[in-house]
Amino acid sequence: MVKDLRKLGILFFVGLVTLLAACGTSDEGDSDTASADGEYDLEDTYTVVSDNSFVPFEFVEDGELVGFDIELIKAIAEEAGFGIENDEIETTNFDGIIPGLQTGQFEIAIAGMSITEERAEVIDFSDPYYESGIAIGVLADRDDINGLEDLDGKTVATRLGTTSGNYLRENVPGAEINEYEQMDQVYLAVENGSADAVMYDLPNIEYYIATEGNGSMKVVGELYQAEDYGIGITAGNEDLVAAINDALATLRENGTYDEIYNKWFSDAEGDSEEGTEED
Ligand code: GLN
Numbered sequence: 001m002v003k004d005l006r007k008l009g010i011l012f013f014v015g016l017v018t019l020l021a022a023c024g025t026s027d028e029g030d031s032d033t034a035s036a037d038g039e040y041d042l043e044d045t046y047t048v049v050s051d052n053s054f055v056p057f058e059f060v061e062d063g064e065l066v067g068f069d070i071e072l073i074k075a076i077a078e079e080a081g082f083g084i085e086n087d088e089i090e091t092t093n094f095d096g097i098i099p100g101l102q103t104g105q106f107e108i109a110i111a112g113m114s115i116t117e118e119r120a121e122v123i124d125f126s127d128p129y130y131e132s133g134i135a136i137g138v139l140a141d142r143d144d145i146n147g148l149e150d151l152d153g154k155t156v157a158t159r160l161g162t163t164s165g166n167y168l169r170e171n172v173p174g175a176e177i178n179e180y181e182q183m184d185q186v187y188l189a190v191e192n193g194s195a196d197a198v199m200y201d202l203p204n205i206e207y208y209i210a211t212e213g214n215g216s217m218k219v220v221g222e223l224y225q226a227e228d229y230g231i232g233i234t235a236g237n238e239d240l241v242a243a244i245n246d247a248l249a250t251l252r253e254n255g256t257y258d259e260i261y262n263k264w265f266s267d268a269e270g271d272s273e274e275g276t277e278e279d
Contacts, residue, residue, distance in 0.1 A: 039246075040239040045083035048073060049106035052091040053183045055207045056264045057112040065089055068264040069110040072129065073231070075256050079247035082240075093181045095161025098123060101234050108240070109232035112201060114163045116227075124235050126244045128228035129257075134164050135202040137209070139190060140218045145197055147221035151175045157186045157195035164199045167225055183208070191216055201227075203265075 050058040050069060058067040070089060077084055092100060097113065100106040101123045114132065115125045138145045145151065152174040158164040160179040168177050178195055180186050187208060189195040198205065202223060209217050233241050251257045 040080075040243040042080070042082050042239060042243055045085045046077075046107040046240070047085045047090065047105070048077075048108045048110070049090045049092055049097060049100060050109065051094045051097065051111040054094070054112050054201075054204055055183075055211065057204075058091075058110070065091060068130075068260060069112060071260045071263070072251075072257070073108070073110040075251055075260065076231075076244055076247045079250055079256075080243040082243070093161075094159060095181070097232065098161075101232050104234055107234050107237070108244075111232075112204070112229050113232050114201075114227035115230040116163065119232070122235065124233040124237065124241050125230035126233065126241060127248060128230055129248055130203075130229040131226070132201050132203055132229055133223040133226040134167060134199060135205060135219050135223055136221045137190065137198045137200070137205040137217045137219050138196065140216055142196075145220060148172060148224060151197060151199075154196040155194070157189040157198050158200055159183060159186055162200070163225065163227060164201070168199055171224075187213060187217075199224075 050065065050073075052058060052060050052065065054067075054069075056067050057069040058065060060066075073089070074084070090106065092106075094111060094113075097106070097109045097111055098119060101109055109123075112130070112132070113119075115128060119125070136145070136148065136151070145154065148171065151168075151172045155176045155178060156168055156172070157178045157180065158168065160181055165177060165179050168175055178189060180189065183200075183204065186195075186198055186200065190198050191213075198217075202219065205217070205219055209215060209219070231244055233244070248257075
């Protein structure tokens with residue numbers, strides 16, 4: 001009898017707790033959908049900037065800015081529920097992107113930008129969205145440069161403000177480093193012989209060789225520094241960073257990321273030098 005009463009008491013207690021818990025949650029509504037539903041405090045639109053000379057991530061084709069990064073950031077904006085200011089992604093030279101984020105001229109940057117400690121001190125980064133790294137390219141018929149050790153005393157072309165320039169300064173002090181604003185100037189320098197090699201992001205060199213470069217160059221040596229690309233965000237926008245990260249995770253889960261990836265990286269071999277692919 002005493003035992004039964006106690007059992008009843010316990011049951012009553014459990015029931016009460018369950019009831020209270022249910023009331024508690026119903027107060028906050030049922031929304032358990034992701035970022036788009038006001039979980040984060042976002043502006044309606046943000047200024048987005050990219051680079052215009054980094055195949056196949058961002059480049060101009062028939063007057064239009066296209067590429068992997070461009071499609072990814074549009075999908076992220078849609079998923080996260082914010083607009084792109086003026087419906088237009090601005091472009092600037094790569095070395096202008098971080099200063100622009102620091103001054104607030106741009107709020108979001110997607111530009112194949114490698115996440116580094118130094119940069120993370122002055123801007124915020126999203127989670128990594130692409131695994132990359134830097135490599136060496138030389139003219140296809142050249143056999144005297146087969147790796148980093150052969151760059152000593154040589155002229156190496158790369159791009160201003162990028163991780164490759166820093167890597168060369170630290171690791172090949174004997175090389176002459178020529179840095180250009182635009183990638184077509186970098187590849188031209190190798191092709192016309194004013195530079196012996198290019199050091200730069202591997203996916204960019206590979207894509208260039210397979211398309212516009214038409215096999216004129218080859219990659220030698222190894223991947224000298226693994227790097228992850230991240231989306232850059234003006235420091236102090238925690239909610240925007242979180243919303244972008246949530247959206248990126250959703251796009252990875254629902255197949256959108258793969259779709260965009262396959263479009264730009266699986267058919268990269270060979271045939272798009274005239275920019276014939278349809279949208
Ligand atoms: N990933 C390189 C960097 O961040 C180059 C990027 C680019 O040229 N767009 O330095």
